[in-house]
Amino acid sequence: MSGECRVGREVVSFGRLAACAFLFTVSLVRSAPAQESPYIVTYDHYLEEPGNLELEYFSTFGTQRGGNDFHSYWMELEYGATAWWTTEFYLDGQTTFGDSAVFTGFRWENRVRPLAQEHFINPVLYVEYEQINEADKIIKEVEGHDVESDHAVPNAIARQTLNHELEFKLLLSKTFKGWNVAVNPLATKNLLPSDPWEFGYAIGASRPLALKASAYQCNFCRENFIAGVELYGGLGDTQDFGLHETSHYLAPAMAWNLPSGWTVRLSPGFGLNDNSHRLLLRWGLSREITGFGKVVTRMFGAHR
Amino acid sequence: MKAMLSRVSICARVLLLSGFLTYIASAHGDSIPASHDHLRHHHFAEFARVPEKARGRRNPLEGDADSIPAGSKLFAQHCAECHGKSAEGGRKAPNLHAGEVQNATPGTLFWILTNGIVRRGMPVWSKLPEPERWQIVTYIKSLQPSTSTEMHVHHDPTTR
Numbered sequence: 464m465s466g467e468c469r470v471g472r473e474v475v476s477f478g479r480l481a482a483c484a485f486l487f488t489v490s491l492v493r494s495a496p497a498q499e500s501p502y503i504v505t506y507d508h509y510l511e512e513p514g515n516l517e518l519e520y521f522s523t524f525g526t527q528r529g530g531n532d533f534h535s536y537w538m539e540l541e542y543g544a545t546a547w548w549t550t551e552f553y554l555d556g557q558t559t560f561g562d563s564a565v566f567t568g569f570r571w572e573n574r575v576r577p578l579a580q581e582h583f584i585n586p587v588l589y590v591e592y593e594q595i596n597e598a599d600k601i602i603k604e605v606e607g608h609d610v611e612s613d614h615a616v617p618n619a620i621a622r623q624t625l626n627h628e629l630e631f632k633l634l635l636s637k638t639f640k641g642w643n644v645a646v647n648p649l650a651t652k653n654l655l656p657s658d659p660w661e662f663g664y665a666i667g668a669s670r671p672l673a674l675k676a677s678a679y680q681c682n683f684c685r686e687n688f689i690a691g692v693e694l695y696g697g698l699g700d701t702q703d704f705g706l707h708e709t710s711h712y713l714a715p716a717m718a719w720n721l722p723s724g725w726t727v728r729l730s731p732g733f734g735l736n737d738n739s740h741r742l743l744l745r746w747g748l749s750r751e752i753t754g755f756g757k758v759v760t761r762m763f764g765a766h767r
Numbered sequence: 768m769k770a771m772l773s774r775v776s777i778c779a780r781v782l783l784l785s786g787f788l789t790y791i792a793s794a795h796g797d798s799i800p801a802s803h804d805h806l807r808h809h810h811f812a813e814f815a816r817v818p819e820k821a822r823g824r825r826n827p828l829e830g831d832a833d834s835i836p837a838g839s840k841l842f843a844q845h846c847a848e849c850h851g852k853s854a855e856g857g858r859k860a861p862n863l864h865a866g867e868v869q870n871a872t873p874g875t876l877f878w879i880l881t882n883g884i885v886r887r888g889m890p891v892w893s894k895l896p897e898p899e900r901w902q903i904v905t906y907i908k909s910l911q912p913s914t915s916t917e918m919h920v921h922h923d924p925t926t927r
Contacts, residue, residue: 546884
């Protein structure tokens with residue numbers, strides 16, 4: 464009982480800290496309209512503009528057979544360190560209805576663009592370190608034999624197992640005639656030596672509703688909307704590679720890039736087999752902060 | 768006790784992240800060339816690397832009345848942060864009124880916009896649809912060329 468209260472307070476203080484950090488940062492620096500893709504799981508090859516910070520909040524409502532439905536959420540701080548390197552920090556949490564709310568861990572992600580110019584297919588290397596417990600339900604990627612029943616375990620039990628994982632992805636992406644197609648094979652290794660490598664995939668396609676910009680500022684112009692679809696799932700592990708006992712999702716997605724600098728994303732995901740959640744309804748809100756690097760440098764007294 | 772340790776651990780992580788972000792922000796700043804001449808030399812040298820075929824591409828939106836205001840809007844949204852509100856240049860990016868830019872073919876500017884100058888800090892902009900990139904090129908070509916070979920820095924009194 465006391466354990467659950469403690470966890471509850473931790474989530475509340477994390478929420479306050481995140482809200483304060485968000486307001487403080489927004490009050491200090493300017494924002495700029497972004498051209499964000501609608502993908503929530505898939506990555507294209509575009510990195511954050513250098514010196515910019517993107518603050519993102521995402522929610523997932525998931526249905527659960529054999530357990531309680533849940534609402535998971537995460538905050539992302541995405542920073543363009545250079546034009547070829549983006550680094551990103553995540554904080555994850557979830558509320559399982561009729562159970563409890565828990566902070567489930569953090570992730571630190573890095574994306575590096577090895578080639579200087581655009582090519583027929585553009586690769587980006589992705590490396591992520593995760594320290595998350597087994598109550599994590601953000602389902603930011605599906606890997607190995609991840610199945611719906613994994614999420615039916617009560618939070619009090621699931622949160623006791625803490626995983627340290629390394630995740631590698633190869634992000635392949637191409638934009639042609641307004642269409643973006645991205646393919647992300649992934650491999651994950653729990654740092655426990657006994658655990659096998661797990662594999663998964665994400666594929667996405669998207670296109671703005673209009674390819675030419677209008678001559679005036681507008682919120683509802685077609686060019687501000689990008690529609691797409693994502694397909695993602697697990698591919699087993701080194702001991703049992705393939706589609707056996709894996710889950711897969713198909714998710715239409717839409718992004719609305721507002722001139723004020725906010726981006727709204729919405730994506731209902733549908734499970735494609737009996738191992739998948741029936742519905743993962745995701746939405747997100749993000750804001751791009753320009754010149755964040757300059758502000759931080761000034762704040763810590765660097766003069767040029 | 769456990770809860771306190773957990774809070775201390777979260778604070779330590781946040782501090783570590785702040786320190787790391789500060790470091791990379793500073794590291795990013797270090798990569799900025801020190802002078803405008805240096806900046807100009809590095810960026811405009813990239814023009815020579817544009818393939819011949821790309822240089823010869825014609826702007827399909829040339830003469831399109833809406834392209835200049837639309838390009839101006841896109842420029843303000845995506846380019847002004849580095850190149851300045853009036854494309855006068857900044858610490859990170861060159862003046863687009865400069866002769867090198869104004870004398871470049873539309874195809875050259877389109878290629879630079881599409882491919883970026885990634886090692887010098889300019890990101891690729893192929894995420895903007897092709898017509899939008901041509902609208903930006905149209906706007907850039909509509910700018911008043913600099914009369915001097917010196918860097919023309921525009922001082923906007925409202926920003927100081």
